[in-house]
Amino acid sequence: MKKRIQTFWTRARPLLPVLAGWLGLYLDDLLLVAAGVCFTAAAGRAFGASAALAVAGACCLGYGVVVARSRRGGGG
Numbered sequence: 001m002k003k004r005i006q007t008f009w010t011r012a013r014p015l016l017p018v019l020a021g022w023l024g025l026y027l028d029d030l031l032l033v034a035a036g037v038c039f040t041a042a043a044g045r046a047f048g049a050s051a052a053l054a055v056a057g058a059c060c061l062g063y064g065v066v067v068a069r070s071r072r073g074g075g076g
Contacts (some may be wrong), residue, residue, distance in 0.1 A: 032063060 036059030044052030 032066065036060070036063065 036056070039059060040052050040056045043055040
């Protein structure tokens, strides 16, 4: 059993930096979407449905800009 675990980590070690990068991207996107949900809910409670829809649209636009920039490599 110990030999099997050692073999697994020997093969998995080169993949760890790649997996960490993917996890970082996923968590970053998840945080951005969660922030948009919080802003939308707060606008809805404070100012009503039309404000919530406006904030949701602005968050979607902002998220689209972030995704477009990241696909181009972050250049201006």
